[in-house]
Amino acid sequence: MFLWIRHCVAEKRGTRNEERGTRNEVDPRSLRTRVEIFRLNRAGMSVVTLQVGQCGSQVGSELLTQLWKDACGSVLGLGSKDREYRETSLERFFSVSSRGESVARAVLVDMEPKAVRASVASARRAGWSYHSHSVFHQQRGSGNNWAYGYGVAGTRWGKDVMAIVRMQVEQCDRLAGFLPILSLAGGTGSGLGSRLTQLLRDEYPKAFIVNHVTWPFNSGEVIVQSYNAMLSLAALHDAADAVLFHENDGLHDACRQHLGLARPALRDLNRLIAQHLATVMQPARPPTLPFYSCDPLGDLAGSLVPSPEFRLVSVQAVPELAEDIRDFTCYLWTSLLRDLTTGSRRCNSMKSPSHPSCVSRLLILRGKDTDSAEYAKLAAPSSFPAWVPPERGLTVWTCSRPLGGHEKSVALLTNELPASLDDSLRRAWDMFGARAYIHQYIEHGVTEDDFLSSFSVLEQVLSSYRHLATSLICDWIS
Ligand SMILES: Nc1nc2c(ncn2[C@@H]2O[C@H](COP(=O)(O)OP(=O)(O)OP(=O)(O)O)[C@@H](O)[C@H]2O)c(=O)[nH]1
């Protein structure tokens, strides 16, 4: 299966290179040309971010702000010292306007104006901006109804949004793929976000699509959130190459325990998500490369997703510290890695270490002396099913440049079952059994069969992760 994904990765890259080759016709004999080809092959690829719905808008703008500040060195004051890092990062997420300003390679979409306008304003305050044509909103939200977002908004405005996406794609010299950001619980992010991800898959079959989804609080302020979450995840399971997730409950606990916030606001949760994602998305070197990864989404999916059955990836990063104490804190790799794998931060797969419950891990180390980090425990073959080749269980990327004011930082991505999936699916089944709120979905074009087929996709996902040790190896052998 790893071969399968590697084959796909190579095929996608090959096709993009061919497309590039026709654009850059050159004499392959001259040294200058060879240097230029080498430079071009190393040149970073770009990611178009889609921020859909309120949560998507807010998380996305916080992420882009952190990426921009880090790349431009305003956090660390190291900008001019590391040109390659800075150029790779900016090329990935920003273009440069005729006035020399950084413009996000992003599309902001919501069915109501408030969150979108706030994101535009916060970007300006931070020092970068959205392209004025990349902002799309209507006047009324989707009322937490996935069917409205997917069916009504998707049908009415999907084409308009895709026209904006196309404009952003045309601005990229080399497109790596898309990063759609959304919450699973509302109507716009989850419904329209799912529809847009499918449209992206249809229109850009060779591009990588890595979604980021925010799982709602278990206590849930949206009564139908289990329906919305299940319908979204089933749609994304087909259309995305990988689905990175954060759970609001876990983020809330982390803000209280590690940032000392008594009553964390959504803004605080978003800072944490953005910090984790920045640790993942900023330039880093895969082990085989002497330079930064050119294809961030492809390399990420290639390291983590061995088969279409397993695409769910949790994201953790440490340290999580309040800004005022960052500069005075020194770290050891041992304590950072221990923090990542113990206590409330440890990922689900580490909670029952007796049998393998994760498929693969990607560890990203940033800062001083990454060579001295001891991470053998994370690579232990017993962590992974026997069918995962030993060298593929854990992948490690490094970057010597510190990130976000931390002398050292680590991100751990784990291909595993989200803690809340089982519970959400059970709640969705219970509500469906009682026919609760179904009419609100039917009136916008989602049928009972659509519910059933989404639920059965997720039952299959649950079962595949639960039987990691045995079931798939049988499929592979046969
Ligand atoms: N972490 C985080 N969660 C959010 C944020 N905004 C909303 N949520 C969560 O997302 C869910 C609601 O989704 P929204 O993004 O508000 O909904 P929407 O996509 O705008 O859809 P409609 O409002 O129905 O049009 C709830 O579970 C909220 O707790 C945010 O900024 N950060």
Ligand SMILES: [Mg+2]
């Ligand atoms: Mg909304």
